[in-house]
Amino acid sequence: MNSISFLILVGVILSLGAFLYFEGLAIKANKASSDASDSLSESFKKYDTSRYVAMFFASSFFITLILATVGHKPDYGLIEALLYIFVTTFAGSTLIFVMKLQKNLLIKVFATFLYGVPHIGASALAFLLTYLIF
Numbered sequence: 001m002n003s004i005s006f007l008i009l010v011g012v013i014l015s016l017g018a019f020l021y022f023e024g025l026a027i028k029a030n031k032a033s034s035d036a037s038d039s040l041s042e043s044f045k046k047y048d049t050s051r052y053v054a055m056f057f058a059s060s061f062f063i064t065l066i067l068a069t070v071g072h073k074p075d076y077g078l079i080e081a082l083l084y085i086f087v088t089t090f091a092g093s094t095l096i097f098v099m100k101l102q103k104n105l106l107i108k109v110f111a112t113f114l115y116g117v118p119h120i121g122a123s124a125l126a127f128l129l130t131y132l133i134f
Contacts, residue, residue, distance in 0.1 A: 004080050007071045011064065011088040011123075016095060018059040019115050022052040049114070057118035064126035072134055081127040089119050 026047045044050065064084075093112040100108045 003071055003073065004076070004083060007067050008084055008087050008091075011067055011084060012091045012095075014063045014067075015060050015088060015119055016092045016115075018063065019056055019092065019096070019119075022056045022059075023111070026052045053114055053118055056115075057122045060119045060122035061126050064123040065129060068127055068130040069133075072130060074134075081124075081131075085120060085123040085127070088123065089116050092116070092119065 026049065029048045030046055068081075068084075093116045096111050096115050097108050100111050103111075
């Protein structure tokens, strides 16, 4: 169980770092844009949200794939995969929520949602691929 704890810690650090990197790129894209947005769909376009969420999905997939491959043990099963997926997602979402305490509730919810959903999907696909390979 020590090995899975280490993988979870590394997974949280790397995926949170990737999320914050892509969030920074989105903020820079917003600063380059000069129009004021009124609706949510305009904000998604202005921040180029779908592109950065897709890039975060891909980076989470590769991070989890590498960690799952390097830390693979024959006795790891579905419980360990689900443990990694949900603990890293919960820890990362909680840290993002805490970092955004000064923001309004809508920003906190969207930030944690935009971290959690791609991370769960990417991690699940990475573990599925790992188990198909091994």
